[in-house]
Amino acid sequence: MPKVKENCGVVGIYSLSGKNVVPMVFDALRALQHRGQEAWGFAVPNKTPFKKIGLVSHSSSEFKKIAQEYASPCVIGHVRYSTMGTSTLENAQPLKVKDLCVAHNGTIANAQELSNLVGGCSFTPQSASDTLVAAQRLVSLISENGDMGKALSILKNEMVGSYCFTFISDDNSVYAARDPKGFRPMVLGHKKSDDTYIVTSESAAVTAVGATLQRDVVPGELIKLSKTGMESEIFSHDTSRAHCSFEFTYFAHPSSNMEGRNIYLSRKNIGRFMAKKFPIFDADLVIPVPDSARPAALGYAQELGVSFDEGLLKDRYSKKGPLRSFIEPHQSDRVEINRWIIPISEIIRDKHVVVIDDSLVRGTSSKAIIKALRRSGAKKISMLITYP
Numbered sequence: 001m002p003k004v005k006e007n008c009g010v011v012g013i014y015s016l017s018g019k020n021v022v023p024m025v026f027d028a029l030r031a032l033q034h035r036g037q038e039a040w041g042f043a044v045p046n047k048t049p050f051k052k053i054g055l056v057s058h059s060s061s062e063f064k065k066i067a068q069e070y071a072s073p074c075v076i077g078h079v080r081y082s083t084m085g086t087s088t089l090e091n092a093q094p095l096k097v098k099d100l101c102v103a104h105n106g107t108i109a110n111a112q113e114l115s116n117l118v119g120g121c122s123f124t125p126q127s128a129s130d131t132l133v134a135a136q137r138l139v140s141l142i143s144e145n146g147d148m149g150k151a152l153s154i155l156k157n158e159m160v161g162s163y164c165f166t167f168i169s170d171d172n173s174v175y176a177a178r179d180p181k182g183f184r185p186m187v188l189g190h191k192k193s194d195d196t197y198i199v200t201s202e203s204a205a206v207t208a209v210g211a212t213l214q215r216d217v218v219p220g221e222l223i224k225l226s227k228t229g230m231e232s233e234i235f236s237h238d239t240s241r242a243h244c245s246f247e248f249t250y251f252a253h254p255s256s257n258m259e260g261r262n263i264y265l266s267r268k269n270i271g272r273f274m275a276k277k278f279p280i281f282d283a284d285l286v287i288p289v290p291d292s293a294r295p296a297a298l299g300y301a302q303e304l305g306v307s308f309d310e311g312l313l314k315d316r317y318s319k320k321g322p323l324r325s326f327i328e329p330h331q332s333d334r335v336e337i338n339r340w341i342i343p344i345s346e347i348i349r350d351k352h353v354v355v356i357d358d359s360l361v362r363g364t365s366s367k368a369i370i371k372a373l374r375r376s377g378a379k380k381i382s383m384l385i386t387y388p
Helices: 022-031 056-069 111-118 130-145 148-158 203-208 246-251 263-277 294-304 331-339 364-375
Strands: 008-015 039-043 050-053 074-080 095-097 100-108 161-169 174-178 187-191 196-200 212-216 221-226 229-234 285-288 312-314 341-343 352-357 380-385
Touching: 008 022, 008 100, 008 161, 008 174, 008 221, 022 039, 022 056, 022 074, 022 196, 022 203, 039 100, 050 056, 074 100, 074 161, 074 174, 095 130, 100 130, 111 130, 130 148, 130 161, 148 221, 187 203, 196 203, 196 221, 203 212, 246 263, 263 294, 285 294, 294 352, 341 364, 352 364, 364 380
Parallel strands: 285 352, 352 380
Antiparallel strands: 008 074, 008 196, 039 050, 039 074, 095 100, 100 161, 161 174, 174 221, 187 196, 187 212, 221 229, 312 341
16 A cells, blocks of 8 residues: 655635636745645646646746736645655646546545545556545536535545545636544635635635635535635534644644644743643753744743753755655655754753754654754753654
8 A cells, every 4th residue: 555644735716806816826835835845736727737846936937927828716726745646746736537626635544445436446556646536536426416515425424534625626616625523724814905715724825825814614614616705515514623733733834823823822832831841950951953843942941941042953055954854755855854954063062952843753853963963062962842
């Protein structure tokens, strides 16, 4: 079976004023880049989806030409951190099935089983896409039932896993759906100046396009954006929730708001809690592992009254330095990123350093950082993890 991972970013935009929103999807996807670095893409009605390997910013010189070629008042987009399948353009999203394009954030755990309901020919270990299987099954259910909401109410009982979907149809409608448990985040925003709606993984993308956050999309909710405006229906009345706590410690952008909470302040409060639960009174210095752990480290230092400083810096001019190691698909790439976390010896030398990191998943970062701190002359190293 293919290796399963976790995360992506999705967006759907619809302008009731008829404005070309393709330039907006570029801004939204750049604001979601922290959720996926492997590939990106977008789709408009009646055209093949546009997809590229790499970062959104790598194609910035082409934005004007692309926006003119794909001009549309509605669009969906995606940044990819693969959950299944290899990092190829074929597996990049959005994907198109008949007259429906789909972008997906989440993981369908029973994709192999689901593929049997669509003929069993879409899911192989070599070219595996849980998104494609789900989309094919959804299109089949829409054909049978004539309604997106009804189709999702059936599909939710067939699928095992997490999902936030954005869809765009060739009849110029944008849809967004969040799974009944609310495992992955999704929010709704509106830009009053040109009457444009945006539904996306994080409020950072809402802000990036100049819109105002309205609310979280309710778990089990389907939103439709079309020329008649915004419509909402509930396709699942399950009231149990299973929000992913990793969003609050690592995945989400610190400026985003989820479930009524700001991510930066939540991380800072986690640091304050750790200081009460695990105080290290003989510490000389608290430093974060850049970048996600910075708010927690600051909260920890403030609560204990210990000095806070930036003892580790990312080399943002290296090829891999600005990227996030956890969401890189290959171990060699993750190691390369961590090579470019640089210690500042003058701050670290002869001190008991408390290092705060946001998470411990593979240990790739932690091993490299501890070795670097030792080489830089730290007298003692203590490490605390906000999400072990």
